Amino acid sequence: MSKVEILMTGAYPEWDMVDLEANYTVHRLWETPDKQRLLADVGATVRAIATRGELGASAELMRQLPRLEIVSCYGVGTDAIDLSYARGRSIRVTNTPDVLTDDVADIGIALLLATARHIPQADRFVREGQWGKVAMPLVTRVSGKKLAIAGMGRIGQAMAKRATAFGCEIAYFARNRRRELPYAFEPDLAVLARWADFLIVIVPGGEATKALVDGEVLSALGPKGIFINVSRGSTVDEEALITALRNGSIQAAGLDVFLNEPNIDPRFYAMENVVLHPHHGSGTIETRKAMGQLARDNLAAHFEGRPLPTPVV
Ligand code: 8YV
Secondary structure: OOOEEEEEOOOOOHHHHHHHHHHEEEEEHHHOOOHHHHHHHHHHHEEEEEEEOOOOEOHHHHHOOOOOOEEEEEOOOOOOEOHHHHHHOOOEEEOOOOOOHHHHHHHHHHHHHHHHOOHHHHHHHHHOOOEOOEOOOOOOOOOOOEEEEEOOOHHHHHHHHHHHHOOOEEEEEOOOOOOOOOOEEOOOHHHHHHHOOEEEEOOOOOHHHOOOEOHHHHHHHOOOOEEEEOOOHHHEOHHHHHHHHHHOOOOEEEEOOOOOOOOOOHHHHHOOOEEEOOOOOOOOHHHHHHHHHHHHHHHHHHHOOOOOOOEOO
16 A cells, blocks of 8 residues: 655654654655645645644645645644634644643743843853953842733643742733633733733734734833743734844843744844744753654544544644
């Protein structure tokens, strides 16, 4: 029996590639210089897309795959997948929730600590031989401060739990109030930012949250405020963020996500008050193994006619 043909939009770690190559005929779109040519050659026989959170699958791509049955996403965020197009054609979509929650929450808190406590700057200070010659500038305490979290899903809750251990007071903004949670809910993000010392954003990406954090929210956060983004670059008005960082209307930012990754706005490189992280919140060996397993399990379940472990559509 011939193998099922799948189209991959980006690489997975080697341990996943070995398994995928053994079980499917894999077409590597990201490595192909002439993508249209590849799609014209194999599009008619491809039955699955294996993609990544940040790469997704557009309607334009899916339109070129008339036998497409499933899009398996290596990542929890499906904002870059055209879900309504997939629904319209009864194409299944799966993601990798839960397995990455703790690692992304760790990075949210780590970026807050790194940004407030100047950890990258301190590392440079020691390496460059400044220690003992000049005083390391004093920095901002995190413990016991007011933390606003925009987005109270699985990762938001995991960050709240961590911040509680730091003695932080927590309040949140979300689509819906979560009455079962012990944190204060604030439906107006600017009001929440005005109250907070720090704002961490972990809402899903997509149209509904585009530029949710705008100039008004940033100026409400204020000149001592620290902004952390572990969601998607699209959830913040990046131009407003760059302006706020440059003119001191916020103190600093810790960013795991950007517009146009990995070709981010070069103005970030020159800023001392930003900690940059290359969209790597889920990038531990442990979590990436679990994500790959789940992405592969979803494909296998679909082609063996079993219920999908983690369906989105
Ligand atoms: C991954 C992500 O970095 O889960 C998501 O939505 O953005 C990240 O965990 C990405 O999907 C892996 O390529």
